[in-house]
Amino acid sequence: MRGNMIRMGYLTLLLVAVLILSIAEAGSAEKYFRDLKVGNISASFNSWADGLSLSYDGATIIRESSLWVHNPMWNYHYYGFPHLKDDIKFTDIDGGKEILITHRSDSFFGVQRIVLKDNSASVELKYKLLKDIKDADMEYCFGKICAAPILGCPFNAVTDNGEAVQGVVPIQAKETNFSKTCLTPDPLTHIVIDSRVGKMTIDVTGDPAGITMMDYRLNQYEQVDKAPVFWAGILGKHLEYGKEYTQTVTIKIDPAAKPSVAAQAKPANATAEEKSELRSPYAGPVYVIPEPQDMKLTHDSFTLDKHTKIVVAKTATTEDYLGAKSFVEEIKLLYGFEPKIIHEGQVKKGDAVIFVGEASANKTLAAAALKEGINAPGKDEGYALKVTSKHVLVLGHDRKGSYYGMQTLKQLVKPTSKGAIIAGCVISDWPSLKYRGAHLFTGNEALPFHEKLIDRILSRYKMNNLLLEVDYIKWKTEPGLAVKFSEDQEDIKKELKYAHDHFMEVNPLLQSLGHSEWLFTNGMNKDLAENPARPYACCTTKPRYYDYIYKFYDETVKLFDNPKFIHIGHDEVNEPGGYPKDDECKKRSAEQIFVDDTLKIHDHLAKSGTRVMMWGDMLLARGDSPDATNAGSPEKAKWMRDQLPKDVLITDWHYAAADPDQFKSLGIFVGEGHDAIAATWYTPENIETFSKQAKNVGAMGLLQTTWAGYNSNETNIKENFIQFSAMILAAEFAWNSGKATIESLPYKADEEFRRQWDPKPINLTARRGWTLDLSHVYNVSLADNDGKTGWLGLGPQNDLSAVPNGEVRLGGDLFKLAADNNKPSALRLTSTFDVDRAYPEKIEIKVGQKAAALLFLQTCMWTDSTGRRIGAYRINYADGTSVEVPLTYGVNVASWIDRRSVQEANRVWNGRSKDNQRVGFEKMQWDNPNPEKVIASIEMTSAGTEAGPVLLAISGVE
Numbered sequence: 001m002r003g004n005m006i007r008m009g010y011l012t013l014l015l016v017a018v019l020i021l022s023i024a025e026a027g028s029a030e031k032y033f034r035d036l037k038v039g040n041i042s043a044s045f046n047s048w049a050d051g052l053s054l055s056y057d058g059a060t061i062i063r064e065s066s067l068w069v070h071n072p073m074w075n076y077h078y079y080g081f082p083h084l085k086d087d088i089k090f091t092d093i094d095g096g097k098e099i100l101i102t103h104r105s106d107s108f109f110g111v112q113r114i115v116l117k118d119n120s121a122s123v124e125l126k127y128k129l130l131k132d133i134k135d136a137d138m139e140y141c142f143g144k145i146c147a148a149p150i151l152g153c154p155f156n157a158v159t160d161n162g163e164a165v166q167g168v169v170p171i172q173a174k175e176t177n178f179s180k181t182c183l184t185p186d187p188l189t190h191i192v193i194d195s196r197v198g199k200m201t202i203d204v205t206g207d208p209a210g211i212t213m214m215d216y217r218l219n220q221y222e223q224v225d226k227a228p229v230f231w232a233g234i235l236g237k238h239l240e241y242g243k244e245y246t247q248t249v250t251i252k253i254d255p256a257a258k259p260s261v262a263a264q265a266k267p268a269n270a271t272a273e274e275k276s277e278l279r280s281p282y283a284g285p286v287y288v289i290p291e292p293q294d295m296k297l298t299h300d301s302f303t304l305d306k307h308t309k310i311v312v313a314k315t316a317t318t319e320d321y322l323g324a325k326s327f328v329e330e331i332k333l334l335y336g337f338e339p340k341i342i343h344e345g346q347v348k349k350g351d352a353v354i355f356v357g358e359a360s361a362n363k364t365l366a367a368a369a370l371k372e373g374i375n376a377p378g379k380d381e382g383y384a385l386k387v388t389s390k391h392v393l394v395l396g397h398d399r400k401g402s403y404y405g406m407q408t409l410k411q412l413v414k415p416t417s418k419g420a421i422i423a424g425c426v427i428s429d430w431p432s433l434k435y436r437g438a439h440l441f442t443g444n445e446a447l448p449f450h451e452k453l454i455d456r457i458l459s460r461y462k463m464n465n466l467l468l469e470v471d472y473i474k475w476k477t478e479p480g481l482a483v484k485f486s487e488d489q490e491d492i493k494k495e496l497k498y499a500h501d502h503f504m505e506v507n508p509l510l511q512s513l514g515h516s517e518w519l520f521t522n523g524m525n526k527d528l529a530e531n532p533a534r535p536y537a538c539c540t541t542k543p544r545y546y547d548y549i550y551k552f553y554d555e556t557v558k559l560f561d562n563p564k565f566i567h568i569g570h571d572e573v574n575e576p577g578g579y580p581k582d583d584e585c586k587k588r589s590a591e592q593i594f595v596d597d598t599l600k601i602h603d604h605l606a607k608s609g610t611r612v613m614m615w616g617d618m619l620l621a622r623g624d625s626p627d628a629t630n631a632g633s634p635e636k637a638k639w640m641r642d643q644l645p646k647d648v649l650i651t652d653w654h655y656a657a658a659d660p661d662q663f664k665s666l667g668i669f670v671g672e673g674h675d676a677i678a679a680t681w682y683t684p685e686n687i688e689t690f691s692k693q694a695k696n697v698g699a700m701g702l703l704q705t706t707w708a709g710y711n712s713n714e715t716n717i718k719e720n721f722i723q724f725s726a727m728i729l730a731a732e733f734a735w736n737s738g739k740a741t742i743e744s745l746p747y748k749a750d751e752e753f754r755r756q757w758d759p760k761p762i763n764l765t766a767r768r769g770w771t772l773d774l775s776h777v778y779n780v781s782l783a784d785n786d787g788k789t790g791w792l793g794l795g796p797q798n799d800l801s802a803v804p805n806g807e808v809r810l811g812g813d814l815f816k817l818a819a820d821n822n823k824p825s826a827l828r829l830t831s832t833f834d835v836d837r838a839y840p841e842k843i844e845i846k847v848g849q850k851a852a853a854l855l856f857l858q859t860c861m862w863t864d865s866t867g868r869r870i871g872a873y874r875i876n877y878a879d880g881t882s883v884e885v886p887l888t889y890g891v892n893v894a895s896w897i898d899r900r901s902v903q904e905a906n907r908v909w910n911g912r913s914k915d916n917q918r919v920g921f922e923k924m925q926w927d928n929p930n931p932e933k934v935i936a937s938i939e940m941t942s943a944g945t946e947a948g949p950v951l952l953a954i955s956g957v958e
Contacts, residue, residue, distance in 0.1 A: 278769025435701025
């Protein structure tokens with residue numbers, strides 16, 4: 001399934017690994033040019049990253065492009081931009097420049113001819129196969145067209161069958177299914193968009209005659225940390241040997257009129273108003289993740305302090321203490337005190353107590369539960385919970401249920417000005433799916449990372465399984481396979497113990513047959529490869545193969561102390577040009593090899609009492625699910641499934657964002673007598689809909705996969721954050737009843753992950769401060785109107801008119817917002833998309849106050865790529881010194897319609913536009929290194945990028 005990761009040119013994070021595995025003819029990584037300008041057009045090309053990108057008058061029009069010639073499984077690439085090895089050639093032509101980029105491998109040849117002129121760029125691609133390859137498909141993205149210049153703009157198009165189409169580029173992304181997001185019903189040959197940079201015309205000629213242009217903003221393969229785009233190009237074209245293809249795409253801009261002089265803003269006075277409780281403890285809304293099966297809030301909260309006792313059974317074992325200890329550790333971290341854990345015989349009259357355990361063991365709890373009228377649900381891992389002002393009852397059906405009840409109790413603790421409380425409620429809860437797991441790799445720094453992940457995220461949100469891929473550990477069977485990040489087996493044993501203490505079962509995954517690159521590490525065992533020139537799949541006919549591979553499985557069984565399951569991989573078993581390739585293996589069909597190998601390993605592992613888990617894609621044909629259907633035909637898929645023992649557990653991986661009933665495969669596996677698990681990735685809609693289908697067909701559970709690199713360590717989170725924050729959604733939808741949807745959740749998974757990953761102690765003391773009245777600074781209304789002269793000119797259905805007015809407490813802090821959003825209610829600075837009127841590049845706001853920290857309510861007009869500087873604040877002190885605070889997109893600021901969270905600011909207001917689009921803004925706190933100095937003024941500047949920073953309010957904390 002790693003091959004599936006780079007479909008649509010996505011996942012540059014794994015590009016290096018993919019290239020090593022997929023093609024031997026990679027060229028130089030130095031093939032690029034940057035900012036080649038002709039008039040208003042500027043072009044760049046980087047073969048290893050973004051391909052071709054175009055900007056017009058400073059605004060990015062095409063973010064990137066890609067070309068992949070691949071097999072249908074996407075696990076082999078005959079060519080791609082990263083394999084460029086010829087020098088790029090440049091020629092001056094009349095009125096512009098010509099660029100020739102030659103693409104060649106041993107099986108593919110193509111030439112891109114790019115012509116740049118003052119207001120246009122033309123890209124001609126000629127290409128052909130050099131070998132008679134039967135499974136070569138091509139995906140060519142002419143360009144990912146940036147969404148910001150075209151959102152809400154009218155267009156006229158013509159399709160390749162001559163149909164004329166008119167419409168408006170959608171402002172809100174509502175669909176994840178790409179077939180429903182295309183601007184035209186068929187590929188287009190001509191389109192004119194009245195964009196923010198001018199009239200944008202795209203013309204297509206050649207073979208194929210048109211390109212597909214689709215909304216890519218919610219696509220499962222899109223990178224959420226980049227500026228959102230519309231994908232334009234050729235999807236899945238099968239290439240025929242002996243045929244040459246040519247397609248030309250031309251993009252032309254007729255520039256829009258712009259204000260000739262930027263507006264100059266004069267320094268403005270802002271009145272500060274002192275507040276005795278500028279900052280107060282913020283409780284926030286009460287919700288539980290995952291959503292309980294039944295939960296009712298009451299007003300009867302419980303006061304939690306250092307005198308609180310947590311009461312376990314008199315006969316409590318080590319496992320019975322785990323939930324209570326977990327709760328105590330959390331309270332100590334956040335509030336600085338430790339409730340004492342006692343057993344029921346030590347309870348004194350008048351004690352404020354939290355009872356936890358099972359009724360059969362904790363008699364005092366059983367009596368209190370009977371009096372309060374609650375019963376533990378009669379389901380494995382279930383619990384009942386009741387919070388009153390007198391006591392808290394956590395009643396588990398079993399030990400796991402009691403533990404999960406305490407994880408819920410953590411989330412019910414809220415700060416107030418008088419101290420910590422536990423929100424009053426009554427809960428009855430149990431999981432919908434039995435297996436709720438996450439898939440991780442190993443690494444020499446994996447142990448502390450995985451322990452933190454288990455403690456802060458996985459067990460907290462009631463995940464109960466871990467699938468640990470052990471391919472690259474330090475093998476005793478073959479020490480020569482070790483790489484620099486190989487994990488020591490003693491660390492794995494420690495992880496098993498730590499997971500057990502958090503009620504998580506750990507099973508190993510060891511790849512064999514396909515995806516066996518680990519077996520050929522350091523040049524070893526090439527004699528066992530199906531294709532020694534490119535070691536990937538194993539040749540099972542080699543005399544020493546099974547004795548050798550069994551040693552690794554036996555070592556795994558011993559290391560994991562006879563695990564319930566061993567996952568044997570077996571996904572994407574293929575080779576370029578067809579499988580098998582070895583002459584001896586060719587005496588049997590690919591299907592027979594697959595079945596024979598699975599049965600051999602199954603029977604071997606059965607001797608130790610271990611069941612086989614395996615991926616399901618090779619057992620499915622097209623039509624069985626929306627993706628990951630790699631069998632040769634429905635008949636071959638059915639034949640293979642019929643040969644497998646029914647005790648084989650199928651992990652059915654699909655990453656498409658599709659309707660639940662499109663995942664037919666789960667029902668197929670369950671209906672044929674297998675336990676089956678839905679394996680999801682990071683796309684929220686994929687997790688939601690596939691988990692729903694798992695519940696519909698009675699599947700065993702859900703496995704959240706991560707493909708963030710073979711070396712598992714905490715830096716993976718920074719590089720692949722969305723893969724880890726998605727674990728919270730997986731936990732949510734694996735547990736809950738299915739009533740919740742992504743849109744109805746009261747939280748954002750990425751924000752929740754950031755909060756829990758590095759929690760900070762909570763200060764229960766109110767702090768003084770001041771608010772600023774910025775009414776004299778505002779220059780744009782947050783509300784739009786039918787004349788489209790407000791906010792961004794998108795009309796009253798798409799604005800920030802729902803923002804609250806006046807003095808408002810957000811995230812525990814007071815701010816003074818505008819009195820009326822139909823009047824000037826925000827400060828907007830310049831952007832490259834200013835076409836209605838000029839906005840200032842900079843403004844100075846006079847303050848005259850001291851502050852330990854400044855709080856900025858801010859957003860920006862258009863979504864940009866993470867890490868791009870879009871502006872800055874300059875804090876000017878009365879003594880003449882100053883400090884600059886950069887505004888960096890995706891780090892401390894994001895646009896009002898951006899769904900991502902940012903690392904150094906908190907989303908403190910969420911709302912909906914009249915078109916029901918999620919909107920909001922962030923609060924950024926800047927801690928003043930010179931709190932003793934008077935802040936004379938604050939200058940806000942725009943970097944003049946597309947984003948355009950917007951300020952709503954400023955407050956100061958003393």
